[in-house]
Amino acid sequence: MLEQTADSTGVKILGADMFRFAVKKERISDSAYKQLTLSEFTKAAEVYETDKAGVYKMCKKDYPDVLAELEKEPFTNLLDCGCGTAPMLTLLHEKYPEKHYTGIDLTPKMIEVAKSKNMAGVELVVGDCEKLPFAEESFDVVICCQSFHHYPNVQDFFNSVCRVLRPDGRLILRDMTAESDGVRWFMNNVEMRVINRTGHGDVHVYGREEVKNLCDNAGLILENFEKRGFYRLHAVARKPAKTQD
Numbered sequence: 492m493l494e495q496t497a498d499s500t501g502v503k504i505l506g507a508d509m510f511r512f513a514v515k516k517e518r519i520s521d522s523a524y525k526q527l528t529l530s531e532f533t534k535a536a537e538v539y540e541t542d543k544a545g546v547y548k549m550c551k552k553d554y555p556d557v558l559a560e561l562e563k564e565p566f567t568n569l570l571d572c573g574c575g576t577a578p579m580l581t582l583l584h585e586k587y588p589e590k591h592y593t594g595i596d597l598t599p600k601m602i603e604v605a606k607s608k609n610m611a612g613v614e615l616v617v618g619d620c621e622k623l624p625f626a627e628e629s630f631d632v633v634i635c636c637q638s639f640h641h642y643p644n645v646q647d648f649f650n651s652v653c654r655v656l657r658p659d660g661r662l663i664l665r666d667m668t669a670e671s672d673g674v675r676w677f678m679n680n681v682e683m684r685v686i687n688r689t690g691h692g693d694v695h696v697y698g699r700e701e702v703k704n705l706c707d708n709a710g711l712i713l714e715n716f717e718k719r720g721f722y723r724l725h726a727v728a729r730k731p732a733k734t735q736d
């Protein structure tokens with residue numbers, strides 16, 4: 492996430508900048524984060540699934556783990572939050588064309604590219620994952636890959652997911668994380684500030700306790716949280732099943 496210049500002087504200047512941003516604790520407004528995200532992914536949309544995707548190529552590493560997690564339980568209706576150009580929905584649609592898929596993304600250009608794939612049975616919507624525009628209990632499973640670190644009001648996202656999931660439904664999350672509190676502090680207070688300056692709308696990288704609190708507050712049960720491979724968060728949360736009276 493951190494851009495470094497190869498030149499040693501450049502690294503020194505970047506180091507000084509990072510220190511200044513961390514000490515000043517500048518606060519970016521929610522709408523400014525979303526504007527950064529919109530501008531970042533409007534530029535990225537055309538190249539996102541090509542060999543010119545740059546840093547976004549790393550997102551592909553999440554898809555096999557999401558697929559393996561999904562295949563542990565049957566599902567019919569799936570929602571992909573922050574679906575982008577819909578690479579994960581494309582993979583799922585090819586493998587299980589009979590299921591019903593919905594993708595939502597804040598960036599109209601990402602949805603435009605996703606729609607150009609003309610996938611039957613895949614509904615694609617421009618919208619904000621902090622306020623999901625879907626009926627209560629309408630999905631068996633919600634997935635969210637490399638997106639929720641962009642949400643300034645992340646609790647609203649978890650609350651919204653809990654509302655749209657059917658009882659006993661699952662949320663599968665993939666993102667960045669680090670086990671060490673110190674490393675996460677550095678990522679959130681220094682690295683994020685630098686990458687915001689370079690036009691990226693990243694807000695926060697989460698640890699286990701933070702994800703657990705977000706789930707608890709939303710009424711979801713965090714069943715699994717792992718750090719996998721290179722700074723990868725893999726988590727599964729479940730909406731409680733309805734109890735028989």
Ligand SMILES: C[S@@+](CC[C@H](N)C(=O)[O-])C[C@H]1O[C@@H](n2cnc3c(N)ncnc32)[C@H](O)[C@@H]1O
Pocket residue numbers: 528529532547550551553572573574575576577578579595596597598601618619620621635636637638641642
């Ligand atoms: C790194 S891309 C990930 C795309 C896709 N999930 C993948 O794994 O390849 C992050 C996506 O999250 C979307 N996003 C960021 N904030 C959002 C929000 N509040 N609501 C919906 N989508 C959002 C961005 O527009 C972008 O398409």
